[in-house]
Amino acid sequence: MTHFARRLRRDVPALAGLVTLVLVGAIALAAPWLYPGDPQDMVARPLIWPFQDAALPLGTDRLGRDLAAGLAHGARVSLLVGFAAAAAAVLVGVTVGCLAGWFGGLVDDSLMRVTDAVQTVPGFVLALALVAVMGPGVGTVILAIAVSSWTGTARVVRAEVSSWRERDLVAACRVMGMGSGEILIRQILPNIASPVIVLASVVVAVAILVESALSFLGLGDPALVSWGSMIAEGRGLLRRAWFVAAVPGVAIIITVVSVSLAGEAVTAALDPRDRQ
C-alpha cells in the first residue's frame, strides 16, 4: 500500500482523478443529508444564475429547483448506473473471455460468434431498444448498458487467456496437478487485470454517458433526477440561461475523466513490477 501512495505522489493526473472520483462518490452518498427532501421541489424563483445566492451556489432552473441539489442527487444515479453496468459487463465479459480463451475450439468459436453478433449492433441503439421495450427504470438502464458493453472485455480477456494458456507457467501449474479453475482464477487472471481494469474504467465512463443520453431523451427513470435529464431541462434555455445545461454537463465531463484517470492509478497499483 505504501508503494501505491508513493507512486501516486509522482503521478499527479492519476491522483487528481482518484481524489475527484472519491469526492463525487462522497457527494453522491451524502446527498440525502446535504440536500434533504426532494431535489425536484421548487425552492426559489426560477433561473437564478450561479454564484448570485450563497444558499443556491449553482443557481436554479426554469422551475426554481436548486441545481446543486439536483447535481448531488443526480450523481447517485450516474455513479450507480456507471459502476453497476460496468461491474455486470466486466463479469460477463471476463467469464465469456475466460471460457473461450481457455477451452478454445468449438466453445471459443460459438462464444466469439455471439460476441461478434452483439458487437455489430451499435451499443447505444441496443440500449435504446431495450429500454424502449422494457420501459424506463434504473434497473433496465443498467441491464441495457451491460448487455451492449461486455463484448470488448470478452475479446481482450479471450486473447490474453489464450496467450497465457500456451506459456510455461500453465504447463508448470498442470505438472503440479493444479485444476483448470485454479489456474485461470489464481494464476492467469491477476496477470490480465491491468487491461481489464482499464477497459472497466472506459465502460464506467461510457455507461455514465449512455445513461445521460437515455435520460436526455426521456428514457431514464422518470422518478429520479439524473444529470442527463437536467441537461434535457436546460436544452430549451441554451440562449437565455446556458448554465442550466452546462452545470450537469461539466459534472459529467469531470466524472468521466476522473474515472479514466483513476483506472490507470489502480492498474499501476496492482503491478508488482512497479515496486521500486
Added chain:
Amino acid sequence: MTPLLQLDTVTKAWRTPAGLVQAVRGVSLAVQAGETVALVGESGCGKSTLARLALRLTPVDAGRILFDGQDITHASERALTAIRPRLQMVFQDASAALNPRRTIGQAIDDPLRVHGRPNRAARVQALLGEVGLDASLASRFPHEVSGGQRQRVGIARALALDPAVVIADEPVSALDVSVRAQVINLMSSLARQRGLAMVFIGHDLAVVRHLADRIAVMHLGEIVEAAPRQRFWSQAAHPYSQALIASVPAATPAAARARGPAPLAGDLPSPLAPPPGCSFHTRCPRAIATCQHQSPPLIRLAPDHTARCHLLTHPVLDAAASTGHR
C-alpha cells in the same frame, strides 16, 4: 527391474499450417530409479516435445508411457493427480514458468497447497535452503532476483512434492555461462542426495558431460544412439554422436588442432519432410547408398548400448567409407 519412467515407441506429430511436423518418431526410453539420463540433440529435434509427452502435458499420437509400471498414456487428469507429485519438471526459462504476480514463497508453496501437504511454511523455508537461496527471498517477486536464483526457485518448486523423477528441459540454456556450472552442480548433488531419477535435456554435450549416467542422442525425432556415459565418450558408434563429441570445445588449442575441423555440415533437415531412409544421411560424412532409401534398424552393440545406423551392419563398407573420408 521395472524402469521408473518408460517411453515405448512414442510418436507425436504437430499439425501446422505448413503441414504435419513429425516431432517425435517412435522414441523408446527407459529411466531407472536414481539414474540421470541426458537427452541431447540440436534445437528442433523434438527433445522438448518428448518432455511434454512424458509429463502428459500433450496427448500422445501413438505409443505408450509407463510410470512405475503403470500405463499413463491415456490416464485422465484425475488419475494423474496421484502420479504428478512423483513426476516433476524444471523448465528452461524460469521467468516464463513462474507467475510474475506471485512471490517466490507462494510459487514454492503452490504445489504443497494443491496437494494439501502439512507444515507448508516450514517446507518452503527448507526447500529454499536446499537450493541455496536465502529464506528472506520468499517475499520477493521473481523479477526481483537474478536469473540463476530464479532457476533455483524453479528447482525448489519441482522438488517440493518429493518427486522420484524430474525432467529438466534445458534448465541452464537461458542462464549466463557464469552461473550454469553452479546450477548444474546443484542439480547433480540434489539428484544424488535425494536418489532422484533425472532426465536432463540439453543441446550441449559439454553441459551433460559430468552429470549423466547415460546419454541418449536425438536427431529429428528419433533417438539415434543411447549408451552409458563412459562407453558413449569412448565408443560412440553413430556418426552423429561422433560429430557431437567432436564439437565439444577442446580444453587446449593443441587438442583442438589435433582433432581437426568439425565433421558436421548443414542444418537439421525439415521435420515437415524428413529425408527418406536414415534421417541423418543428408549430413552424414560416411553415408552409403543404403542410407538414402532404407531406414536403419536399431542395433544393440552391448546390453546397454544401442544405435541406429547402417554402417554398423555393413562393417566392411564402413571401413572403406571412413578411410575414403580421411
